[in-house]
Amino acid sequence: MQIIKREVLKEKPVFDNKLGFGRYFTDYMFTMKYNVEEGWHDAKIEPNAPVQFDLATTIFHYAQGIFEGMKAFKRVDGSIGVFRPGENWARMNRSAERMCIPQFPEDVVEEGLEELLKLEKDWIPSLPGTALYIRPTIVATKVMLGVHASTEYLFFIILSPVGSYYAHGLEPTKLLVEDYYTRATVGGTGEAKCLGNYACSMKAGEEAEKKGFDQVLWLDAQEKKYVEEVGSMNMFFVIDGEVVTPALVGSILPGITRKSAIYLLQQNGYRVSERRVSIDEVVEASRCGKLEEAFGTGTAAVISPVGEFEYKGERFVVNGGKMGEITSWLYDNITGIQYGKKPDVYGWVKKI
Numbered sequence: 001m002q003i004i005k006r007e008v009l010k011e012k013p014v015f016d017n018k019l020g021f022g023r024y025f026t027d028y029m030f031t032m033k034y035n036v037e038e039g040w041h042d043a044k045i046e047p048n049a050p051v052q053f054d055l056a057t058t059i060f061h062y063a064q065g066i067f068e069g070m071k072a073f074k075r076v077d078g079s080i081g082v083f084r085p086g087e088n089w090a091r092m093n094r095s096a097e098r099m100c101i102p103q104f105p106e107d108v109v110e111e112g113l114e115e116l117l118k119l120e121k122d123w124i125p126s127l128p129g130t131a132l133y134i135r136p137t138i139v140a141t142k143v144m145l146g147v148h149a150s151t152e153y154l155f156f157i158i159l160s161p162v163g164s165y166y167a168h169g170l171e172p173t174k175l176l177v178e179d180y181y182t183r184a185t186v187g188g189t190g191e192a193k194c195l196g197n198y199a200c201s202m203k204a205g206e207e208a209e210k211k212g213f214d215q216v217l218w219l220d221a222q223e224k225k226y227v228e229e230v231g232s233m234n235m236f237f238v239i240d241g242e243v244v245t246p247a248l249v250g251s252i253l254p255g256i257t258r259k260s261a262i263y264l265l266q267q268n269g270y271r272v273s274e275r276r277v278s279i280d281e282v283v284e285a286s287r288c289g290k291l292e293e294a295f296g297t298g299t300a301a302v303i304s305p306v307g308e309f310e311y312k313g314e315r316f317v318v319n320g321g322k323m324g325e326i327t328s329w330l331y332d333n334i335t336g337i338q339y340g341k342k343p344d345v346y347g348w349v350k351k352i
């Protein structure tokens, strides 16, 4: 792989929890181009610097683009690990298919990421909960205004050191159950990690924040009856001893943390069911004391306990507003595998 070095490296920020999320970017990026004649080509590592685009570039007008999110961890033995990257490449190619973006070679980007991480190893923070966030993205780069799939694309990977999601201790989140706005519909793009999904959910997010909530809990678009997911997290409930998560019906993003959580729970004897969960069922369980826990799963937070939610003006507190037993067990086990504090029994960590 070609590596174009920069003459002067950037000054690194202090690697503490003030890093926040996605505010600092490393010295280098991986890039690869696509055109019809050559297919995906010109994979290389180059200085991360601003790139110029014509204002008629497709991505600015029709949002034909997709992304991924994963993390590299500094492990307790000093090695560097990435959590299940193969799952992210496979999902990215599925998102590509949905958005008429040509399939990319997974081995090339995997090698690109590996080389990039080796070059940027000093950018991986090591305090508990911190990580190097990895953002692979594909954008349509053809200069044209016709509403058609682009014939040119740019694949890039940028890296950002991030602080612990729980920098201020573990505060369970407050969710507003959204019964007007819609994020995704079956047949739409909810299953794909595509750019437009996030633009269209900002309005509900802002209104929820104004009312003092952290995030929105989405319901299905057709009936506003079934729980779907949170902004960038899949949703789990513990109802009467059973762990329940909404089935992947087509409008829900198939999270890799979700998949890992289900597997770990099942392997350890928990009862897990993937099925449709109505908001009425959750409310009813809460009313009769059977809603034991609620949490979200996603790469950024890993596991995020839900302390309360509001539905149609009524407030429901989960587990006294504290993190539950299963939530905490999952957090310890998944982060344990990621940081090397627990054995990686399933071979989920790719060592760099």
Ligand SMILES: *Cc1c(COP(=O)(O)O)cnc(C)c1O
Residues within 6 Å of the ligand: 069, 193, 229, 230, 231, 232, 233, 234, 253, 254, 255, 256, 257, 258, 297, 298, 299, 300
């Ligand atoms: C990325 C994402 C998730 C979480 O997926 P992970 O693979 O676990 O990080 C959940 N929902 C949405 C809408 C997402 O974009």
